[in-house]
Amino acid sequence: MDKSIEKLILESFIKSMCSVYKNLTNKELIIKGVEKMMNPAFKYSEAVTIVGFSGMIVGRMIVAMPKELCAIVYEALGAEQPSDDDLLLAVGEFGNMVAGNAITRINNHLKDANVRLSPPSSFLGRT
Amino acid sequence: MIDELANIAKQVLVSMNIQVSGVRLSKDSLHLVNSPLCVVIGLVNKKGEEKGILGFEFSEAFAKYALSCLMPGYNVDMLSEIGLSALLELANMTCGNMLTRISPDAVTTPPTAVFGKNAKMLLNTAPCYRMIFDTPSSSLVVSLSVT
Numbered sequence: 001m002d003k004s005i006e007k008l009i010l011e012s013f014i015k016s017m018c019s020v021y022k023n024l025t026n027k028e029l030i031i032k033g034v035e036k037m038m039n040p041a042f043k044y045s046e047a048v049t050i051v052g053f054s055g056m057i058v059g060r061m062i063v064a065m066p067k068e069l070c071a072i073v074y075e076a077l078g079a080e081q082p083s084d085d086d087l088l089l090a091v092g093e094f095g096n097m098v099a100g101n102a103i104t105r106i107n108n109h110l111k112d113a114n115v116r117l118s119p120p121s122s123f124l125g126r127t
Numbered sequence: 128m129i130d131e132l133a134n135i136a137k138q139v140l141v142s143m144n145i146q147v148s149g150v151r152l153s154k155d156s157l158h159l160v161n162s163p164l165c166v167v168i169g170l171v172n173k174k175g176e177e178k179g180i181l182g183f184e185f186s187e188a189f190a191k192y193a194l195s196c197l198m199p200g201y202n203v204d205m206l207s208e209i210g211l212s213a214l215l216e217l218a219n220m221t222c223g224n225m226l227t228r229i230s231p232d233a234v235t236t237p238p239t240a241v242f243g244k245n246a247k248m249l250l251n252t253a254p255c256y257r258m259i260f261d262t263p264s265s266s267l268v269v270s271l272s273v274t
Contacts, residue, residue, distance in 0.1 A: 045243075052169030052236025060169075060237055088249045118169020118178050118236045119274060124247040 005057070008109055009102075010034065013061060016101035020094070024076040045125035046070070047087055049095030053103055055115035061102070063095045067124075070094075084124055092122035129271075132225050133258040136269050139221045140260060144196040145267075151259040158255035158272040160184050160248035164205060166218040167250060169236035170229065170273070177230055179273035180251040183218040190214060192264035211240050221269065229273070 018029045042062060047070040052060045065073075067087060074082040074090035082090060096117070103115050133150050140147050162184035170179040185193070190205035194213060203210045215238050226233055241248065251272040258269045 050167060050239055050241075052167075052171075052239070054169070054171050054234045054236050058237060060239055084247060088247055089252070092249065092252070114173065116171040116173070116175040116178070118171050119180055119251045119253070119272075121167050121169075121180060121241075121248070121250040123241060123243060123249075125243050125245075 001057075005110070009057060009106060012102040012105040012109075013098070016098050016105065017063075020097045020101055021073075024094075024097075025072060047091040047122070047124055049091045049120050049122040051095050051099040051120045052118040053099065053115050054118070056110060056113040057106070057115055061095065061099050063091065063098060065091065088122045088124050091124070092120040095122070096120045128228065129256045129258065131228055132271065133260075133269075135225050135228060136221050136258060137260065139217075139224050140262075140267070143193075143217065143220075144199075145193055146263055147260050148263065149261040151261070153257045153259065155255045155257065157249065158182065158251035158253060158270060160250055160270070162186055162268065163242060163244050164190060164214070165241050165248055165250075166215055166238050167241060168218065168222045168238045170226075170233050171236070172230050173232045173234065177233070177273060179229070179253070179271060181218075181222050181225070181235075182250045182255075182268075182270040183214075183221070184268040184270065185214060186265045188265035189262060189267050192262060193217060193267070206242060215240055229271070 021029045044064040046066045048064045050062050070087045070091050071082050073094045107113050137147050164185040166183040168181045194203045197213050219238050253272040253274040255270050255272040260267045
């Protein structure tokens with residue numbers, strides 16, 4: 001993939017993550033850095049959402065967060081004291097908002113990119 | 128339409144030497160999954176008006192049986208790189224065959240394998256159709272939800 005497109009995709013997802021989180025919670029996310037995954041297996045045992053996208057670019061976004069952070073997101077969406085089922089919905093909705101925002105940025109920058117999202121799938125592990 | 132999709136999936140399974148003794152259909156209000164290994168494939172059409180999720184729910188017994196059919200003579204663990212790759216390919220091929228029947232201009236997102244014992248998995252908040260393929264060793268569940 002073209003380096004400039006790769007940079008645009010990464011920046012779009014990072015900016016979207018920060019802006020959606022800030023809009024919801026009124027708190028800043030601190031970016032510690034970007035790492036390239038060397039192993040295709042991603043291990044995580046708390047709240048995870050996967051949102052696939054397809055079009056000129058094809059891939060998936062995975063958002064993984066501790067249950068405590070997911071509860072903060074859930075409460076920011078307007079409710080209190082989430083159950084595990086509520087956390088599943090919250091992490092999926094959060095992932096959908098981040099991916100939707102990022103894909104809009106990408107479609108606005110790349111003419112004819114026509115990237116579309118699949119519905120978010122969410123997972124909650126028991127630690 | 129679900130009958131036709133089940134038929135297409137059955138043909139793919141049979142072509143891979145996986146014996147299917149029966150097919151059952153069911154419907155749920157949410158696309159929830161209860162198996163330890165699930166392959167998730169997203170579906171979108173080119174206008175973005177319709178989207179969905181296709182889930183392949185593997186029990187450990189079915190995964191073992193399917194791998195023995197795909198790679199006879201080898202004892203492949205379902206969580207090994209080659210085992211997961213084979214199961215992902217099985218899901219991808221089945222999905223590819225079903226795709227044109229689901230929507231003529233639908234495209235897929237890359238398949239993702241999710242493993243989690245006792246994990247809660249919600250693939251989509253839309254109603255889901257399940258196609259349950261009975262085999263000599265446990266069952267494979269293919270589930271579809273479209274919004």
